[in-house]
Amino acid sequence: MAEDGGVQMRFGDMGLDERILKAIAELGWKDPTLIQERAIPLALDGKDIVARARTGSGKTAAFLIPIIQKILTQKSGVSQQACTRALVIVPSKELSKQAYKNLLELTVACSEEVRCVDLGNQADLAAQRPLLKEKPDVVIGTPGKIFAHLQAKNLVVKDSMEMLVLDEADLLYSFGYERDIQNIKQYLPDACQVLLTSATLSEEIISLKRLFLHNPVTLRLEESQLPEADQLTQYHIQCDETERFLLIYAMLKLQLIQGKSIIFVNSVDRCYKLKLYLEQFAIRSCLLNSELPVNSRCHIVQQFNDGVYDILIASDENQLKGKALAQKGMKVSKKKGDREYGVSRGIDFQNVSNVINFDFPLTVDAYIHRVGRTARAGKQGTALSFVLPTELPLLNEIERILSSALDDGGGVPTNSNTPSSSTAPTTTSIFRPYQFRMDQIEGFRYRAQDAMRAVTKVAVRESRINEIRQEMLNSQKLKTYFTDNPRDLQVLRHDKTLHTVRVQPHLKHVPDYLIPPVLRPVVKSRSEGPRIHKGSRKNQPSRGALRQKKLKADPLRSFEFEGLAELTKKKKRTK
CATH class of the missing domain: 3.40.50.300 (P-loop containing nucleotide triphosphate hydrolases)
Known part of the structure; x- marks a missing residue:
């Protein structure tokens, strides 16, 4: 109907x-x-x-x-x-x-x-x-x-x-x-x-x-700019700058984040910084930003949609951001980038289960457009935002707008019974606090700090140079030049190895003593996964089907909720 x-x-x-x-x-x-x-x-x-x-x-x-x-x-x-x-x-x-x-x-x-x-x-x-x-x-x-x-x-x-x-x-x-x-x-x-x-x-x-x-x-159209609450769940975690990196590492390694995820940051430098940080824990990801050539960007989106990568780190630098920085009296970066670039709007990212605002967006519109990447085509999705104490007023502003009635400026409606602006409306809570117990992941902190020390400005700069070098080698336009000038190609290929971060093999695995007790059965079952014998693959579901099944069961969970559930079960048994 x-x-x-x-x-x-x-x-x-x-x-x-x-x-x-x-x-x-x-x-x-x-x-x-x-x-x-x-x-x-x-x-x-x-x-x-x-x-x-x-x-x-x-x-x-x-x-x-x-x-x-x-x-x-x-x-x-x-x-x-x-x-x-x-x-x-x-x-x-x-x-x-x-x-x-x-x-x-x-x-x-x-x-x-x-x-x-x-x-x-x-x-x-x-x-x-x-x-x-x-x-x-x-x-x-x-x-x-x-x-x-x-x-x-x-x-x-x-x-x-x-x-x-x-x-x-x-x-x-x-x-x-x-x-x-x-x-x-x-x-x-x-x-x-x-x-x-x-x-x-x-x-x-x-x-x-x-x-x-x-x-x-x-x-x-009388529809929300974001999917309804039964389709999209929106969380927020209040934390400081160092805790952001600790949280993303712990959540990914403890497999609390399931399915394809887009992690949004506010600058190109942050893209490389977060990627280098995650690489030390053997967490694979791809990058998307305005400095990459258009062919590379389109290829990255295609690989992400095809499931080659489950994590995409995207910078959201655009003119809307520039306006927001100018309004706040902050300096607007003039680094060269492709003005014909947009990641939070329009691009058809497929089957995105989670949008993670690693850096909180600078405007209400930017939040809406980022989160709009998930919960599409009737599928379930989750949005998780890391919020600094100074960003709480903007979080409250976003919640007020998402809860307000549709106005002539294209606001986001909830329903036709929403009170008018002349009275003080009772707003529905849009954001759920993600009850993450930081004391349970203290064992992760020293690893996170060690990894952060390795991600220096020099490492970020050299990673960007390395990316440019690879694009030059893959450029169709430069193939003719390199054919005529093979010595230049050899010099480019035999340039000194860039000193990026040192990947330590022991960081790839999380020892049992670091896993919070309530999560050990969950992490173990996920890490083991279904065992498929070579002779029976034809009768087994595909990896994509297994992944979709997991998503429906658990797109994003706060382990405190699971812990409370376990305690409740134990109390019932003792009674």
Whole structure:
């Protein structure tokens, strides 16, 4: 049933082409999400739309499906001249690749009729020019790249374009694209259908609305920007800086964190510092930050989604962060990075069980977008935040906003009975205190301190240099140069070994005497795992299935709760 009490519309009721319905069925989508149910019929009717919907709500498909449907309708039975009919503008290269992938999935049964080009793949305009000369039906890219091609006349849409999509529109200005967006306008037709999607309805969205849209329909969906409490559990731990490192080490080694996890930090340096720290305990992880080339970032996301790594450490430096630092009077870093980078918004991380705010986000929006990486597509998820004493006011502010009623600025609703702002509302507790007994892990502290001493500024700097060297060796653009200059390649490969942290083998294992007594049976059972004999693998569940089973049973547990449960059982037995 629909939220308003009516019968929910299905994909088959929207008048979509059979080829689109076939692709939807192969993707396993049973019913449209709220944004898809409301936006697709309006888009098919030619309406301009402004839609506010949270990350992971399915808004990418909500605008791609109408585009595909209209292209198929126009091409049916008529020999049409090739031209670009739709332009999709996104704020980051990762989002560009993701939207392109989604379009390929939705056109699997009509790939010859609907052709698309992703301008986020290659950085060289000359390499992309031949692709655009073939006049693909749909072009996807960032404002900077699209404007460059329009200016160079590689892309001409003045007389052919019928649909324009501005995806994650609130980030287009935040990422410094305001000038590019304004310049793109002059190359577009005077009248075309515009679909604008955003997680918030801010002043920047109003500016874009005035610039591009004509009498649009505004969809403010009555849904939370985060999943409901029965799907997403949010914890917080109050700690100091040194305890953060102690906690993450102990929780990972005691296997209190189960499943794929994204650990968010606030800077690139923190990325490398945390990775080097965890490496000393043989805890594998991958990094994602704005200094890595786009191809590497996309490859890392793919490896994480494929289960090659279960832990991803991501830095969340972006324009929103810059604004937050400026508001606090702090210095904004001007280190070189890719402005077309965004990790907490839009990227399709799959099957993420936990989001861990190792560094607490600097803004309310940043918290919402980070936590939105988990508990997607109806699956359970957990968010855990390490909070310094100075960050408690921001934690309280986030809790107040998450508990407040939906307002005109795109706040997060709880339900329609939420009191108005004129009265003092009684807010529901959003964050559960994670009852972690620090006295039970004192034996871990000396190991954590020893590992922290090894992670010096020099080690972090040399790790970043090593990363750059590896990217140079793997660069497709430099292959020709190294072929012509083999001596330079040898010098690069035989450079001195960088002095990073020293991995001590004994830190890999946690001796029994360090494990809190209440957790010893749990840790032992998990570490042993199911024994699979070589001759019986065919009849055994896959590792992924076993992992999913564990996640449902225990996504994240505070061992104090388990300890209380054990004590209660013992008391009952004695009675």
